[in-house]
Amino acid sequence: MFYAMLAVVVVVPWLAVFAYRSTQSRAQIAFFTVASALTGIAVFVAIAWRIAHGTAFAAADQLALDAIRTHMPSFAAPVFARLTHLGDPPTLTALCAVFCAISLIARHFKLALYLAITTAAGGAINHALKTLMRRERPADAFVPIPESFAFPSGHTFGSIVCYGMCAYVLMRLAPRRWDAPIIAIACALVLLIGMSRVVIGVHFPGDVIGGFAAGGAWLALCIGTAEMARRRSVDVTAR
Numbered sequence: 001m002f003y004a005m006l007a008v009v010v011v012v013p014w015l016a017v018f019a020y021r022s023t024q025s026r027a028q029i030a031f032f033t034v035a036s037a038l039t040g041i042a043v044f045v046a047i048a049w050r051i052a053h054g055t056a057f058a059a060a061d062q063l064a065l066d067a068i069r070t071h072m073p074s075f076a077a078p079v080f081a082r083l084t085h086l087g088d089p090p091t092l093t094a095l096c097a098v099f100c101a102i103s104l105i106a107r108h109f110k111l112a113l114y115l116a117i118t119t120a121a122g123g124a125i126n127h128a129l130k131t132l133m134r135r136e137r138p139a140d141a142f143v144p145i146p147e148s149f150a151f152p153s154g155h156t157f158g159s160i161v162c163y164g165m166c167a168y169v170l171m172r173l174a175p176r177r178w179d180a181p182i183i184a185i186a187c188a189l190v191l192l193i194g195m196s197r198v199v200i201g202v203h204f205p206g207d208v209i210g211g212f213a214a215g216g217a218w219l220a221l222c223i224g225t226a227e228m229a230r231r232r233s234v235d236v237t238a239r
Contacts (some may be wrong), residue, residue, distance in 0.1 A: 030224070033227075036216070036217070037218075040214060041213070048210065051135055065204050082171055087196075092158050094117065096162055096165070099115060108172065112140075114222075115169060119161055121156075122158065127154075136149070137202055143201075146149060157214055190212075
């Protein structure tokens with residue numbers, strides 16, 4: 001169930017990206033955007049409700065975390081402890097700054113501004129959700145436990161939004177034949193960061209899935225809105 005839900009909330013936004021690139025209809029783009037966002041929101045709300053209204057889900061989350069720790073090779077925790085820094089806020093901020101600069105150099109000024117606004121807003125949304133849920137983190141982590149609340153995972157939320165938006169920028173600038181490799185690399189990075197948060201013990205699996213779900217919903221809305229605006233601009237120019 002964990003891997004099935006994880007696949008849905010990570011893959012759905014990128015299926016929408018392929019749809020955006022393959023259609024010229026703003027109505028179809030709007031449909032894919034809403035469908036992708038609602039999928040992520042539905043998963044997030046389902047997990048949040050279970051966290052807030054009972055101990056059964058919390059117990060299952062703890063069992064899943066214990067099982068992952070038990071079956072993980074001894075070398076995995078140190079490796080993932082390094083990989084997790086790819087989702088640190090300073091790393092994501094620097095990455096977005098680089099891609100904003102690339103967009104500016106390519107004279108895509110609106111795209112650079114949009115990247116900065118959407119990623120910054122994503123951070124604010126994640127902070128608000130954490131404050132609302134106020135879920136405590138697991139005990140006995142491999143690394144020092146952060147002081148923030150656990151649900152949804154900020155690293156996974158920030159990673160899917162930041163790497164996703166940067167991948168979208170690349171897809172806008174690069175030839176279309178690079179779409180699949182760009183999406184594959186972005187998905188791999190995001191999945192590794194999400195897995196790292198569980199392996200090193202600073203998040204329950206539900207926190208990570210919730211981060212992917214909420215972040216994926218925001219990513220779908222951001223990319224869908226950008227594509228709608230771009231197609232509208234193309235239509236106006238063609239008239």
